[in-house]
Amino acid sequence: xxxxxxxxxxxxxxxxxxxxxxxxxxxxxxxxxxxxxxxxxxxxxxxxxxxxxxxxxxxxxxxxxxxxxxxxxxxxxxxxxxxxxxxxxxxxxxxxxxxxxxxxxxxxxxxxxxxxxxx
Amino acid sequence: xxxxxxxxxxxxxxxxxxxxxxxxxxxxxxxxxxxxxxxxxxxxxxxxxxxxxxxxxxxxxxxxxxxxxxxxxxxxxxxxxxxxxxxxxxxxxxxxxxxxxxxxxxxxxxx
Numbered sequence: 001x002x003x004x005x006x007x008x009x010x011x012x013x014x015x016x017x018x019x020x021x022x023x024x025x026x027x028x029x030x031x032x033x034x035x036x037x038x039x040x041x042x043x044x045x046x047x048x049x050x051x052x053x054x055x056x057x058x059x060x061x062x063x064x065x066x067x068x069x070x071x072x073x074x075x076x077x078x079x080x081x082x083x084x085x086x087x088x089x090x091x092x093x094x095x096x097x098x099x100x101x102x103x104x105x106x107x108x109x110x111x112x113x114x115x116x117x118x119x
Numbered sequence: 120x121x122x123x124x125x126x127x128x129x130x131x132x133x134x135x136x137x138x139x140x141x142x143x144x145x146x147x148x149x150x151x152x153x154x155x156x157x158x159x160x161x162x163x164x165x166x167x168x169x170x171x172x173x174x175x176x177x178x179x180x181x182x183x184x185x186x187x188x189x190x191x192x193x194x195x196x197x198x199x200x201x202x203x204x205x206x207x208x209x210x211x212x213x214x215x216x217x218x219x220x221x222x223x224x225x226x227x228x229x230x
Contacts, residue, residue, distance in 0.1 A: 044122065044208060044222065044223045045159070045165070045210075045221040046122075046221060047221060050217060059216045059217045095165075098167065098170060104170075104171075104217075104219060106157075109165045111162075
Protein backbone atom coordinates (compact mmCIF):
# COMPACT_ATOMS: atom_id res chain seq x y z
CA UNK A 1 0.00 0.00 0.00
CA UNK A 2 1.00 3.63 -0.34
CA UNK A 3 3.22 4.47 2.59
CA UNK A 4 5.55 7.19 3.85
CA UNK A 5 7.84 6.46 6.81
CA UNK A 6 9.97 9.17 8.38
CA UNK A 7 13.17 8.63 10.35
CA UNK A 8 16.14 10.52 11.66
CA UNK A 9 14.57 12.52 14.45
CA UNK A 10 16.12 12.89 17.87
CA UNK A 11 17.28 15.30 20.52
CA UNK A 12 19.99 17.74 19.50
CA UNK A 13 21.57 20.88 20.90
CA UNK A 14 20.85 24.36 19.56
CA UNK A 15 23.07 25.32 16.65
CA UNK A 16 23.61 21.78 15.46
CA UNK A 17 22.33 19.91 12.41
CA UNK A 18 20.08 16.96 11.71
CA UNK A 19 19.01 15.13 8.57
CA UNK A 20 15.54 13.62 8.29
CA UNK A 21 14.59 10.92 5.82
CA UNK A 22 11.25 9.81 4.44
CA UNK A 23 11.00 6.45 2.70
CA UNK A 24 8.23 6.13 0.12
CA UNK A 25 6.66 2.91 -1.07
CA UNK A 26 3.59 1.68 -2.92
CA UNK A 27 3.58 4.34 -5.64
CA UNK A 28 5.76 5.69 -8.46
CA UNK A 29 7.77 8.11 -6.34
CA UNK A 30 9.45 9.86 -9.25
CA UNK A 31 6.11 11.20 -10.47
CA UNK A 32 5.21 13.08 -7.30
CA UNK A 33 6.03 16.38 -5.66
CA UNK A 34 6.89 15.91 -1.98
CA UNK A 35 6.44 18.14 1.09
CA UNK A 36 7.69 18.40 4.64
CA UNK A 37 5.24 19.69 7.26
CA UNK A 38 5.87 20.09 10.98
CA UNK A 39 3.85 20.42 14.16
CA UNK A 40 5.38 22.00 17.23
CA UNK A 41 4.13 20.83 20.64
CA UNK A 42 0.66 22.21 21.29
CA UNK A 43 0.65 24.05 17.96
CA UNK A 44 -0.89 23.54 14.54
CA UNK A 45 0.54 22.28 11.29
CA UNK A 46 3.20 24.37 9.58
CA UNK A 47 4.30 23.83 6.00
CA UNK A 48 8.10 23.64 5.80
CA UNK A 49 9.27 22.86 2.27
CA UNK A 50 8.38 21.27 -1.06
CA UNK A 51 10.38 19.66 -3.87
CA UNK A 52 9.06 19.02 -7.36
CA UNK A 53 8.96 15.55 -8.88
CA UNK A 54 11.88 16.43 -11.17
CA UNK A 55 13.97 18.11 -8.43
CA UNK A 56 14.05 21.32 -10.46
CA UNK A 57 11.97 23.35 -8.02
CA UNK A 58 12.29 23.71 -4.27
CA UNK A 59 10.44 26.14 -2.05
CA UNK A 60 10.73 26.89 1.66
CA UNK A 61 8.76 28.58 4.42
CA UNK A 62 10.31 31.85 5.51
CA UNK A 63 10.94 30.39 8.97
CA UNK A 64 13.43 27.83 7.59
CA UNK A 65 14.76 29.51 4.46
CA UNK A 66 18.55 29.49 4.38
CA UNK A 67 18.79 26.86 7.12
CA UNK A 68 16.88 23.84 5.77
CA UNK A 69 17.43 22.02 2.47
CA UNK A 70 15.02 19.56 0.88
CA UNK A 71 16.30 16.89 -1.49
CA UNK A 72 15.28 13.53 -2.91
CA UNK A 73 16.57 10.41 -4.59
CA UNK A 74 14.85 7.43 -6.15
CA UNK A 75 12.55 6.60 -3.25
CA UNK A 76 13.34 8.99 -0.42
CA UNK A 77 12.89 12.62 0.41
CA UNK A 78 15.25 14.30 2.84
CA UNK A 79 15.31 17.40 5.00
CA UNK A 80 18.72 18.70 6.01
CA UNK A 81 18.26 21.01 8.98
CA UNK A 82 21.10 23.31 10.03
CA UNK A 83 21.47 25.95 12.75
CA UNK A 84 18.65 24.42 14.72
CA UNK A 85 16.89 26.41 17.43
CA UNK A 86 14.33 25.54 20.08
CA UNK A 87 11.65 26.88 17.73
CA UNK A 88 12.39 23.97 15.38
CA UNK A 89 11.25 21.45 17.97
CA UNK A 90 8.36 19.60 16.34
CA UNK A 91 7.07 16.41 14.78
CA UNK A 92 8.18 16.46 11.16
CA UNK A 93 6.03 14.67 8.59
CA UNK A 94 6.55 14.13 4.91
CA UNK A 95 3.58 14.22 2.58
CA UNK A 96 2.91 13.47 -1.06
CA UNK A 97 1.62 16.31 -3.17
CA UNK A 98 -1.77 15.75 -4.73
CA UNK A 99 -3.32 16.92 -7.97
CA UNK A 100 -1.67 17.83 -11.25
CA UNK A 101 1.12 19.98 -9.76
CA UNK A 102 1.44 18.50 -6.30
CA UNK A 103 2.07 21.88 -4.74
CA UNK A 104 -1.27 22.88 -3.25
CA UNK A 105 -2.46 19.95 -1.18
CA UNK A 106 -1.14 16.71 0.30
CA UNK A 107 -2.89 13.43 -0.35
CA UNK A 108 -0.73 10.97 1.58
CA UNK A 109 1.03 11.65 4.87
CA UNK A 110 3.50 9.89 7.11
CA UNK A 111 3.12 9.74 10.88
CA UNK A 112 6.20 11.85 11.49
CA UNK A 113 9.49 11.82 13.36
CA UNK A 114 10.14 13.91 16.46
CA UNK A 115 12.89 16.53 16.61
CA UNK A 116 13.74 18.12 19.94
CA UNK A 117 16.22 20.97 20.10
CA UNK A 118 17.35 21.57 23.65
CA UNK A 119 20.49 22.26 25.61
CA UNK B 120 2.72 34.62 5.64
CA UNK B 121 0.35 34.55 8.60
CA UNK B 122 -1.58 31.42 9.44
CA UNK B 123 -5.19 31.23 8.32
CA UNK B 124 -7.69 31.88 11.10
CA UNK B 125 -9.79 29.02 12.43
CA UNK B 126 -11.87 28.78 15.61
CA UNK B 127 -9.92 26.97 18.31
CA UNK B 128 -12.76 24.59 19.04
CA UNK B 129 -16.22 23.53 17.94
CA UNK B 130 -18.56 20.91 19.30
CA UNK B 131 -21.70 19.07 18.33
CA UNK B 132 -23.82 16.09 19.24
CA UNK B 133 -23.98 12.88 17.24
CA UNK B 134 -26.15 13.29 14.17
CA UNK B 135 -25.83 17.07 14.10
CA UNK B 136 -23.97 19.18 11.55
CA UNK B 137 -21.13 21.56 12.31
CA UNK B 138 -19.19 24.05 10.22
CA UNK B 139 -15.58 25.10 10.69
CA UNK B 140 -14.51 28.40 9.17
CA UNK B 141 -11.11 29.30 7.77
CA UNK B 142 -10.44 32.98 7.15
CA UNK B 143 -7.60 34.24 5.01
CA UNK B 144 -7.11 37.33 2.89
CA UNK B 145 -7.75 38.50 -0.64
CA UNK B 146 -4.19 37.35 -1.40
CA UNK B 147 -4.81 33.71 -0.64
CA UNK B 148 -8.24 32.22 0.13
CA UNK B 149 -10.08 35.05 -1.58
CA UNK B 150 -8.27 34.72 -4.89
CA UNK B 151 -7.41 31.07 -5.33
CA UNK B 152 -9.64 28.01 -5.27
CA UNK B 153 -6.78 26.07 -3.69
CA UNK B 154 -8.09 25.44 -0.20
CA UNK B 155 -7.78 21.98 1.33
CA UNK B 156 -8.94 20.49 4.61
CA UNK B 157 -7.30 17.80 6.76
CA UNK B 158 -8.45 15.64 9.63
CA UNK B 159 -5.80 14.79 12.22
CA UNK B 160 -6.21 12.32 15.01
CA UNK B 161 -3.23 12.90 17.37
CA UNK B 162 -0.51 10.33 16.85
CA UNK B 163 -1.81 9.39 13.41
CA UNK B 164 -1.09 10.67 9.94
CA UNK B 165 -3.30 13.56 8.79
CA UNK B 166 -5.92 12.73 6.16
CA UNK B 167 -7.07 14.98 3.34
CA UNK B 168 -10.83 15.50 3.36
CA UNK B 169 -11.31 18.25 0.78
CA UNK B 170 -9.10 19.80 -1.89
CA UNK B 171 -9.61 22.72 -4.28
CA UNK B 172 -12.32 24.13 -1.99
CA UNK B 173 -14.99 21.49 -2.52
CA UNK B 174 -13.57 18.36 -4.10
CA UNK B 175 -13.59 15.13 -2.13
CA UNK B 176 -10.93 12.45 -2.66
CA UNK B 177 -12.23 8.97 -3.36
CA UNK B 178 -12.92 7.14 -0.14
CA UNK B 179 -13.82 10.24 1.88
CA UNK B 180 -17.35 10.21 3.24
CA UNK B 181 -19.85 12.55 1.61
CA UNK B 182 -20.63 13.78 5.13
CA UNK B 183 -17.67 16.11 4.59
CA UNK B 184 -18.15 19.09 2.29
CA UNK B 185 -16.30 22.30 1.55
CA UNK B 186 -17.24 25.75 0.33
CA UNK B 187 -15.88 29.27 0.04
CA UNK B 188 -17.27 32.79 0.21
CA UNK B 189 -14.95 35.73 -0.19
CA UNK B 190 -11.91 35.32 2.03
CA UNK B 191 -13.47 32.56 4.13
CA UNK B 192 -13.56 28.86 3.40
CA UNK B 193 -15.70 26.43 5.34
CA UNK B 194 -15.78 22.72 6.13
CA UNK B 195 -19.14 21.22 7.01
CA UNK B 196 -19.49 17.84 8.66
CA UNK B 197 -22.99 16.43 8.65
CA UNK B 198 -24.32 13.51 10.66
CA UNK B 199 -21.61 13.85 13.29
CA UNK B 200 -20.12 10.60 14.52
CA UNK B 201 -17.93 9.87 17.51
CA UNK B 202 -14.97 9.06 15.25
CA UNK B 203 -15.13 12.57 13.78
CA UNK B 204 -13.62 13.88 17.02
CA UNK B 205 -10.23 15.15 15.87
CA UNK B 206 -8.28 18.26 14.92
CA UNK B 207 -9.13 19.87 11.59
CA UNK B 208 -6.85 22.09 9.54
CA UNK B 209 -7.43 24.21 6.48
CA UNK B 210 -4.65 25.03 4.05
CA UNK B 211 -4.40 27.49 1.19
CA UNK B 212 -2.02 28.52 -1.54
CA UNK B 213 -0.52 31.87 -0.51
CA UNK B 214 -0.13 33.37 -3.95
CA UNK B 215 3.63 33.54 -3.45
CA UNK B 216 6.01 31.09 -5.14
CA UNK B 217 4.41 27.70 -4.53
CA UNK B 218 4.01 28.26 -0.80
CA UNK B 219 1.03 27.09 1.18
CA UNK B 220 -0.14 28.10 4.65
CA UNK B 221 -2.18 26.18 7.21
CA UNK B 222 -4.80 27.41 9.60
CA UNK B 223 -4.21 27.20 13.33
CA UNK B 224 -6.43 24.15 13.63
CA UNK B 225 -9.84 23.47 15.17
CA UNK B 226 -10.50 20.82 17.78
CA UNK B 227 -13.84 19.12 17.18
CA UNK B 228 -15.51 17.58 20.19
CA UNK B 229 -18.43 15.21 19.68
CA UNK B 230 -20.55 15.51 22.81
